Amino acid sequence: MSYLQKSPWIIHYDASSCNGCDIEVLACLTPLYDVERFGILNTGNPKHADIFVITGGVNEMNKEVVQNIYEQMPNPKVVVAVGICACSGGVFRECYNISGGVATVIPVDVYVPGCAARPESIIDGIVQALEILEEKRQEMKREKREAA
Amino acid sequence: MSQLDPFLAAGLFIILAPVVGVLITGLDRILTARMQGRVGPPVLQPLYDIGKLFQKRQVAVWGAQSFFIFCYLIFIVFTGALFFAGGDILLVIFAFTLGHVFLVLGAYVSYSPYAHIGAERELIQLMAVEPMIIIAAIGLYQVNGSFLVGEMANHPGLPILLLPGVFLGFIFILTFKLRKSPFDLATSHHAHQELVKGSTTEFSGWTLAMVELAHIYELVVMLGFIWLFFGDHLWLCVIAIAAIMFLEILVDNCTSRIKWQDALISAWFVTLVAGAGNIFALSIM
Numbered sequence: 001m002s003y004l005q006k007s008p009w010i011i012h013y014d015a016s017s018c019n020g021c022d023i024e025v026l027a028c029l030t031p032l033y034d035v036e037r038f039g040i041l042n043t044g045n046p047k048h049a050d051i052f053v054i055t056g057g058v059n060e061m062n063k064e065v066v067q068n069i070y071e072q073m074p075n076p077k078v079v080v081a082v083g084i085c086a087c088s089g090g091v092f093r094e095c096y097n098i099s100g101g102v103a104t105v106i107p108v109d110v111y112v113p114g115c116a117a118r119p120e121s122i123i124d125g126i127v128q129a130l131e132i133l134e135e136k137r138q139e140m141k142r143e144k145r146e147a148a
Numbered sequence: 149m150s151q152l153d154p155f156l157a158a159g160l161f162i163i164l165a166p167v168v169g170v171l172i173t174g175l176d177r178i179l180t181a182r183m184q185g186r187v188g189p190p191v192l193q194p195l196y197d198i199g200k201l202f203q204k205r206q207v208a209v210w211g212a213q214s215f216f217i218f219c220y221l222i223f224i225v226f227t228g229a230l231f232f233a234g235g236d237i238l239l240v241i242f243a244f245t246l247g248h249v250f251l252v253l254g255a256y257v258s259y260s261p262y263a264h265i266g267a268e269r270e271l272i273q274l275m276a277v278e279p280m281i282i283i284a285a286i287g288l289y290q291v292n293g294s295f296l297v298g299e300m301a302n303h304p305g306l307p308i309l310l311l312p313g314v315f316l317g318f319i320f321i322l323t324f325k326l327r328k329s330p331f332d333l334a335t336s337h338h339a340h341q342e343l344v345k346g347s348t349t350e351f352s353g354w355t356l357a358m359v360e361l362a363h364i365y366e367l368v369v370m371l372g373f374i375w376l377f378f379g380d381h382l383w384l385c386v387i388a389i390a391a392i393m394f395l396e397i398l399v400d401n402c403t404s405r406i407k408w409q410d411a412l413i414s415a416w417f418v419t420l421v422a423g424a425g426n427i428f429a430l431s432i433m
Contacts, residue, residue, distance in 0.1 A: 003199030030187040036177075037191050039196055044344045047352040050200075065301060074207040074352045138205060 001075035004076070004125035004137050005130045006051065007039040010144075013069055015055025015102065016092070022056060025053060027119045046072035051129055052079045057089040057098045058105050070106045076136035078109040078129045084124055086110045090113035154298075158229035161368070161395070167226055169364030170194045174369075183401045206353035209258055214355045215243040216254035222364040225249030228369045234298020237285045244281075250276055254355075255347035266346030269375065272333040272408050273324050276415035280321045281373075287314040288376055290430050299323075302377035312425030315377050319392060320418045322380055325362070325370050328400040331411050381424065393420050 014022050028035045029042060040087055043049050046069045054115040070079065081102040089100040102108050109132045112125035152160070165320035174191035183322060190372025227243040230236075248270065285295070291307045292300045300307075308315050311355045319335075335346035343349070348359055371389050378385035406414075 002203065003196050004203050006196040007193065007200040033219075034186040036182070036189050037187050039193050043345070045349055047350065048345060048348075048356065060338070072207070075205040076203075093398060140205070 002134055002137065005134050008050045008126070008130060008133065009043045009048055010017065010053050010126070011043055011046050011073070012055070012064065012070065014052045014097070015054055015056040015066060015086065016059045017061055017083065017085060021055035021086070021114075024116045025055060025122060028122055033119045036128075038127075040126065045148050046070075046096045047072050047074065050077055050133060051075050051126060052077065052106075053082055053126070054079065055082045055086050057085040057100060058093050058102055059097045060078060060099055061097070063099060063105050066102070066105050076133055078133045078136065079106055080112060080122075080125050080129050081108045082108045082125065083113045084113050084115045085101075085119045087113050095105055111112065144145045154233035154235075154252050158233040161228050161232040162225060166271040166361065166366050169368050172367060172393065173280070177395065179394070179397050180283075180401060184399070188287075196358070201218040201360065202354050202358035204353045206355060208352070209350070213254045213257040213350065216250045216257065216350065217355050217358050217362075220247050220250040220254060221358045223250060224362045224365045224369070228365050228372070231297055231369055231372050232381070234296060234301065236295050237288065237300070238295055239299050240297065240369075241285060245274065245278060251347065251359070251362075255350070256413045258350035259313075260350045262344045262349040263347055264420050266334045266343055266349065269343075270347050272412055273331070276331075276412045277321045278325045279416065280419040280423050282320050283419060283427060284314050284373065286310045287423070287427055287430065290427065297376065300376045301380065305379055306377075306381060306384075307379055309378060310430060311426055313422035313429075317423035318354055318373065318377075319330055319395075320416055320422075322370060322374075322392070323396060323399065324415065325349055326396055327369065328396055330403040331415075333404055333408050333411060339352060391411045419428065 005084060008121060012022070012025055025049045028040075046052075050073075051068060054066065070077075078101065081087050085092060089098055092098045093100060099105070110125045110129045112121050114121055119127075152377060171191060174189070175192060176192065178188040182339065206214070223243055224247045227240055227247060230243060231240045252267045252270045252274075255263045256346045258264075268423040288300050288307060288311070289295055290311050292303055294300065326336060329336070333346075335343070335348045349357060351359055374389055374392065375382075
């Protein structure tokens, strides 16, 4: 495993979640699940983060915010959409203010369905994201070599 | 240590300090997790974090911040090398402060309000800590009759017996230097605080890796200062460092961050009463 996979730092953003998935994301940090065992830290700062964990469907007001956070994260980076609302818009899909799932604004790498998503499945989603993160790093290295 | 050639000692510091620092920081994180009822990360987690940061792409609005942070790292390494080579403790302290000034400049370069407030608080922390460090140097001079670290380290007795107040004050300001609660004003190892990541908010990639590496060197230098209070009783010193680190982690987990006014006043109060009081008592003895 590369260093990148051993030390994934997360930024968590609540797009327009009902807070159900947010509570489950934070539950991953508690003694029962303790994701710091895998080196996972919640940073709250996009410039330090590797994984963008986003809950809830994106609404018309915070589209730019989501995009802005994504663009501030240094490469390689991955996006994990947690909960059915983040995956597809869920029951709020048809609402006048919801633009849909996260994928309507930024590219999503891993979808974690559920209402609310269980901490176990969130951790599983993040572990799958680590594989994609490593692939992206290899790709970045290749591009750098070709450019040089 | 002073029997060693100064250049060899400095070289050993540059190579061994990251190893020791990573282990101490890793154990710190495990102990913190255990105190919170968690398992915690592997011991080498700080190494993984730094390695990871070198693999990330660098994002900087102003390139100058990387230069300032590089200077910060260089001066902290220079400080430690000078210290373990047995150099003049006053020069060590000035180089140490200069290193931190570069960190503050690096944080000021960006236009981020978080980094700016973090930089301002970093300056306040320097103001809070600096008098006590200088008093510690004066106290050690009174006991040893020399400002050279090499001669202090060979003191046959226990300088701590003559400098209990200075030692207490030094432990107090160590909390500032280790960036632990309640004095982690500028930046903190924990997320979810009002300043996001404070002075390090705008750093990413290898710039942040250099900050982390400098913190690790800094930790070893600060623990080196504790060694001077124990002269050549190396085992006693190791036990004391273990006890002090445990105490720091306990305080970190039991307290919340305090306002900068309280941090500054409490640090100066301890410096004045314990530090300067001790110096005064020693000078009339």
